[in-house]
Amino acid sequence: MTTISRVASLAGVGVGTVSRVLNDSGSVSAPTRVRVLEAIAALEYEPSAAARALSTGRTGAIGVLAPFFTEPSVVERLRGVTQRLSRAGYQVVLFDVESPEQGDRAVRSLAAKGRVDGLLVLSLPPTGAQLARLEAAGVPVVLVDRKDEGGSSVFTDDRAGGRLAAEHLLELGHERIAFVGDIEDGPFGFTSSRLRREGFAAALAEAGVPLQPDLVRAGPHRRDAARAHGHELLALPAPPTAVFAASDHQALGLLEAATNAGVRVPDRLSVIGFDDVEIARYAGLTTVAQPLEASGARGAELLLEALAGERPRSLELALELRVRATTAPPPGGGRHGDQRRGARTFLVNDMIRKSQAT
Amino acid sequence: MTTISRVASLAGVGVGTVSRVLNDSGSVSAPTRVRVLEAIAALEYEPSAAARALSTGRTGAIGVLAPFFTEPSVVERLRGVTQRLSRAGYQVVLFDVESPEQGDRAVRSLAAKGRVDGLLVLSLPPTGAQLARLEAAGVPVVLVDRKDEGGSSVFTDDRAGGRLAAEHLLELGHERIAFVGDIEDGPFGFTSSRLRREGFAAALAEAGVPLQPDLVRAGPHRRDAARAHGHELLALPAPPTAVFAASDHQALGLLEAATNAGVRVPDRLSVIGFDDVEIARYAGLTTVAQPLEASGARGAELLLEALAGERPRSLELALELRVRATTAPPPGGGRHGDQRRGARTFLVNDMIRKSQAT
DNA sequence: TGCTTGGATGGAACCGCTTCCACGGGAGAG
DNA sequence: CTCTCCCGTGGAAGCGGTTCCATCCAAGCA
Numbered sequence: 001m002t003t004i005s006r007v008a009s010l011a012g013v014g015v016g017t018v019s020r021v022l023n024d025s026g027s028v029s030a031p032t033r034v035r036v037l038e039a040i041a042a043l044e045y046e047p048s049a050a051a052r053a054l055s056t057g058r059t060g061a062i063g064v065l066a067p068f069f070t071e072p073s074v075v076e077r078l079r080g081v082t083q084r085l086s087r088a089g090y091q092v093v094l095f096d097v098e099s100p101e102q103g104d105r106a107v108r109s110l111a112a113k114g115r116v117d118g119l120l121v122l123s124l125p126p127t128g129a130q131l132a133r134l135e136a137a138g139v140p141v142v143l144v145d146r147k148d149e150g151g152s153s154v155f156t157d158d159r160a161g162g163r164l165a166a167e168h169l170l171e172l173g174h175e176r177i178a179f180v181g182d183i184e185d186g187p188f189g190f191t192s193s194r195l196r197r198e199g200f201a202a203a204l205a206e207a208g209v210p211l212q213p214d215l216v217r218a219g220p221h222r223r224d225a226a227r228a229h230g231h232e233l234l235a236l237p238a239p240p241t242a243v244f245a246a247s248d249h250q251a252l253g254l255l256e257a258a259t260n261a262g263v264r265v266p267d268r269l270s271v272i273g274f275d276d277v278e279i280a281r282y283a284g285l286t287t288v289a290q291p292l293e294a295s296g297a298r299g300a301e302l303l304l305e306a307l308a309g310e311r312p313r314s315l316e317l318a319l320e321l322r323v324r325a326t327t328a329p330p331p332g333g334g335r336h337g338d339q340r341r342g343a344r345t346f347l348v349n350d351m352i353r354k355s356q357a358t
Numbered sequence: 359m360t361t362i363s364r365v366a367s368l369a370g371v372g373v374g375t376v377s378r379v380l381n382d383s384g385s386v387s388a389p390t391r392v393r394v395l396e397a398i399a400a401l402e403y404e405p406s407a408a409a410r411a412l413s414t415g416r417t418g419a420i421g422v423l424a425p426f427f428t429e430p431s432v433v434e435r436l437r438g439v440t441q442r443l444s445r446a447g448y449q450v451v452l453f454d455v456e457s458p459e460q461g462d463r464a465v466r467s468l469a470a471k472g473r474v475d476g477l478l479v480l481s482l483p484p485t486g487a488q489l490a491r492l493e494a495a496g497v498p499v500v501l502v503d504r505k506d507e508g509g510s511s512v513f514t515d516d517r518a519g520g521r522l523a524a525e526h527l528l529e530l531g532h533e534r535i536a537f538v539g540d541i542e543d544g545p546f547g548f549t550s551s552r553l554r555r556e557g558f559a560a561a562l563a564e565a566g567v568p569l570q571p572d573l574v575r576a577g578p579h580r581r582d583a584a585r586a587h588g589h590e591l592l593a594l595p596a597p598p599t600a601v602f603a604a605s606d607h608q609a610l611g612l613l614e615a616a617t618n619a620g621v622r623v624p625d626r627l628s629v630i631g632f633d634d635v636e637i638a639r640y641a642g643l644t645t646v647a648q649p650l651e652a653s654g655a656r657g658a659e660l661l662l663e664a665l666a667g668e669r670p671r672s673l674e675l676a677l678e679l680r681v682r683a684t685t686a687p688p689p690g691g692g693r694h695g696d697q698r699r700g701a702r703t704f705l706v707n708d709m710i711r712k713s714q715a716t
Numbered sequence: 717t718g719c720t721t722g723g724a725t726g727g728a729a730c731c732g733c734t735t736c737c738a739c740g741g742g743a744g745a746g
Numbered sequence: 747c748t749c750t751c752c753c754g755t756g757g758a759a760g761c762g763g764t765t766c767c768a769t770c771c772a773a774g775c776a
Contacts, residue, residue, distance in 0.1 A: 001471055001495075001732095003731095003732055003733085004732065004733060004734095005732080005733095008756095013755075013756080014755065014756035014757060015732090015733080015734090015756080015757075016734085016735080016736090016755070016756060016757065016758095017754085017755060017756075019733070019734055019735080020734095020754095020755090022733095022734095023734080025734090025735090026735090026754085026755090027753060027754060027755090028754075028755085029753085029754060029755090032754080032755085044491070046466065046467065046469060046470035046495075047470070047732080047733070048412070048470060048471055048472040048731085048732050048733070049411075049417075049470065049472040049473045050408055050411035050412040050417065050471070050472030050731085050732080050733090051412050051472060051731070051732035051733040051734090051761090052732080052733055052734075053407075053408035053411070053412075053472075053733090053761095054406070054408040054409050054411075054412045054731085054732080054733070054734095054760095054761050054762065054763085055732075055733045055734045055735085055760080055761055056733080056734065056735095056761085057761080059408065061451070069436075069437075069440070070433050070434070070436070070437040075428050075433055076428070078427075078428070079427075079428040082427070082452065082454045083454075086453075086454060086460075091451055091452075091453070092451065092452045092454075093419070093449055093450065093451050093452075094440065094449075094450045094451075094452050095444075095449070096440045096441070096444060096450075102444075108404065109404065111404060112404035112405070112406060112407065113359055113406055113408070113762095114406040114407045114408030114409065114411075114761095114762085115407045115408075133402070137359075137404075252640070279637055279640065282610075282637065282640075282641075283640070359762095361761095361762055361763085362762065362763060362764095363762080363763095366726095371725075371726080372725065372726035372727060373726080373727075373762090373763080373764090374725070374726060374727065374764080374765075374766090375724085375725060375726075377763070377764055377765080378724095378725090378764095378765095380763095380764095381764080383764090383765090384724085384725090384765090385723060385724060385725095386724075386725085387723085387724060387725090390724080390725085405762080405763070406761085406762050406763065407763095408761085408762080408763090409731090409761070409762035409763035409764090410762080410763055410764080411731095411763090412730095412731050412732065412733085412761085412762080412763070412764095413730080413731055413762075413763045413764045413765085414731085414763080414764065414765095415731080471732095472731095472732085
């Protein structure tokens with residue numbers, strides 16, 4: 001283990017001088033600097049991160065609290081985060097949260113100096129107590145995919161996203177419309193599914209085609225759960241002609257149910273999702289797109305700002321309807337031209353267009 | 359900032375005693391332990407990770423070096439890693455490597471005490487010098503998806519995987535067979551594409567249908583590059599009846615090319631991939647499956663063993679052919695029953711079977 | 717009763733770095 | 747020529763833990 005004092009004695013200087021060279025602080029004469037750098041190279045010296053962290057109180061690491069980080073939408077956010085942070089010279093410490101207690105434990109251990117310099121929280125809603133604790137510990141926090149009044153955050157308007165979905169289906173002429181989302185009071189406190197439903201329902205109600213309670217389904221955020229809901233909906237005496245899923249993941253489950261039940265999409269059933277993860281492009285899914293990667297990158301930027309002492313601020317990112325191949329007018333509900341021959345064909349065209357645009 | 363000495367004075371004991379309580383080391387009488395625990399709770403004391411790391415030389419963090427960590431195959435490996443490590447109480451520090459220099463820089467900074475206690479390297483081939491440096495720094499390393507003679511590693515036999523693909527296509531009766539893989543001397547030193555091709559070619563040669571040089575294509579590991587190769591191959595005077603792609607990612611590009619060229623899969627073209635990422639199941643892709651998540655988990659276990667002082671060892675994980683909907687006998691090359699109606703239909707059946715099995 | 721033994725405990729030393737303070741000496745100013 | 751300054755530098759203090767060593771005391775034993 002080479003230490004700074006070894007370097008100092010080899011270079012024939014004091015430890016303070018070596019430290020000054022390392023950090024470019026204070027003044028060091030040119031010849032001395034060269035001698036020190038030579039000693040560093042000769043010994044392959046690498047400063048101890050722990051010692052530096054203890055001494056300065058900064059670790060050079062940022063914690064990222066992510067629920068189910070292997071989910072595509074989370075991965076896309078993470079990509080934005082890591083790219084931005086590693087460019088700024090920070091390490092990323094990943095805390096995968098698969099249960100609420102895990103999240104609480106992580107926050108508790110992070111609320112101490114010497115762990116991380118800042119914290120990014122993806123999608124999860126920290127409690128006020130947790131935020132207070134982090135603040136007391138001097139750990140700046142940025143919420144991504146969640147608004148934080150008074151703090152830093154990057155968020156979208158899920159209600160407005162729900163409206164976008166509703167407007168699209170209304171424009172196509174749908175009237176029997178279903179919704180499939182998450183259980184709304186789950187242990188993690190996710191609110192996106194509820195907000196998307198609320199916006200969706202409000203827009204439908206305003207248009208005079210209120211969402212019927214028996215066409216609203218909530219279940220675990222799993223593809224098979226969504227598929228089961230799809231089966232139930234399609235088996236109704238008067239099945240819906242369109243379904244809005246609170247996430248692409250669930251929309252894919254609905255597509256499976258439709259294919260399995262022999263119901264052609266979009267001819268007999270329109271499906272619209274939310275998020276626009278990569279697989280949605282592949283499946284030709286119409287969806288409400290949110291800028292996942294950008295949300296991570298902007299969140300990272302806000303955190304860097306906070307670390308630089310700037311005051312917290314929040315950013316709203318825009319949602320955008322992306323029409324692909326799984327939505328069309330309802331059967332008999334309007335002209336549905338022959339250009340829509342099902343998702344699979346369309347999907348390839350879509351991808352080709354996309355790659356040509358790149 | 360509450361420190362251990364604050365806790366000690368509140369509890370009316372010495373710092374040593376508090377430390378003993380914290381670490382369950384040494385003997386502390388029951389009443390004293392209670393007083394200390396009460397003081398800890400009252401002050402919401404959380405030990406400083408930096409101080410502890412400096413003092414003990416252990417950080418409680420494991421570094422994970424991953425190239426392009428947002429790629430599905432890498433994410434699946436990462437999931438195995440984080441689950442196993444967080445269960446063991448370790449934090450995961452993620453180093454995304456998107457260029458060879460980035461990897462080298464990461465290794466260099468990690469080769470020092472006080473950064474991480476151990477290192478997992480996914481898919482990348484560290485140089486001997488890098489490994490030596492890490493060893494000198496006392497940082498145990500486990501390679502995942504790469505054999506390390508003398509060190510710890512988890513790997514698969516890519517050549518054998520190539521053979522599996524070849525045998526499947528041969529059994530179906532194919533004779534004009536193509537291969538699409540990565541550029542074989544890329545800057546990262548990935549070898550999987552080359553090994554898969556070698557095993558594939560060897561098996562074909564042994565069967566008397568050697569791989570023809572003009573049917574072997576190499577390009578960047580991107581879907582559009584694979585698609586371009588697909589177009590070229592299908593435009594040949596005598597196009598192949600089957601293609602083996604060195605990864606699912608590239609196989610999906612080939613599927614796009616086929617759909618775009620109006621070539622039906624698997625009727626006129628069989629496509630087989632490698633990896634079995636989630637999207638492959640969704641696309642109904644026949645593929646050589648490798649246990650991605652398990653590879654990460656086993657790698658993490660080997661690293662925990664190394665940290666516990668056990669000697670290094672390597673594990674080979676088995677590959678397995680997974681036949682889905684993108685392979686069939688060549689046109690006119692055998693009975694191809696009507697149960698194969700194309701990928702999309704099959705995919706849903708496949709997923710339903712899968713979920714029912716769960 | 718006196719001595720041994722070992723459990724419980726306090727506190728100093730140490731981990732390796734940063735930072736601040738003190739000091740020497742050369743240059744510029746008066 | 748002398749007096750300031752300030753640049754360049756060495757080294758001690760301190761960051762907050764862990765660990766080892768010395769100490770104290772009570773219980774066990776002869």
